[in-house]
Amino acid sequence: MDVRKCVDLLNTNEYNAEKLSKELGIPAKKFRRTLTNIGVKYQNKGDIGWKFEGDDEKVLERDIQEFIGTNSNKNQNGKNVNEQKPSGLSKQDVLSVLGLNEEELETLKMIHKEKQNNMDLLEKYKIYEDLQAKVPVDEEVVRRSYNFSRSTIEEFESFVKNYRVPKESIVELAIKNLVEQYNKL
Structure with a gap:
């Protein structure tokens, strides 16, 4: 059509x-x-x-x-909109300057990507360090019940689901952080 x-x-x-x-x-x-x-x-x-x-x-x-191609980023002339302009050096020139072959370059790219993913994960799950450092494991547990606004609970549920940590531990860590913050005043 x-x-x-x-x-x-x-x-x-x-x-x-x-x-x-x-x-x-x-x-x-x-x-x-x-x-x-x-x-x-x-x-x-x-x-x-x-x-x-x-x-x-x-x-x-x-x-x-x-x-409509695999990426549908073609302009009215049928050329790819996101196509990058060629730089002064070809891939082969870069490889020869670095003293690498294509397989080694791909390996370096993979290592870099993996390292970046690991750094992102470490940053995201830094909360586990805080949990281990501040939340006591073998103390006697006391049960309490509190009322919260629906929006706060929904945000909390989403957070807990994202980080995959026990709700009780997160609540205890938050209370400890709050108490420490206000005790410093």
């Missing part, structure tokens, strides 16, 4: 982007992104509807599928 027909159908009451993309067998988000990249935009002020705002009207005669 050509782009012009897609725009015309989108401007009828029968079709919206989701319905048309489903008929074309394209994910809705990818379909909308592709339309935007080739110059078709939805206007919700003034003359409401889908309008072509690109430079080259020949795009309207081309099939929409031409612009």
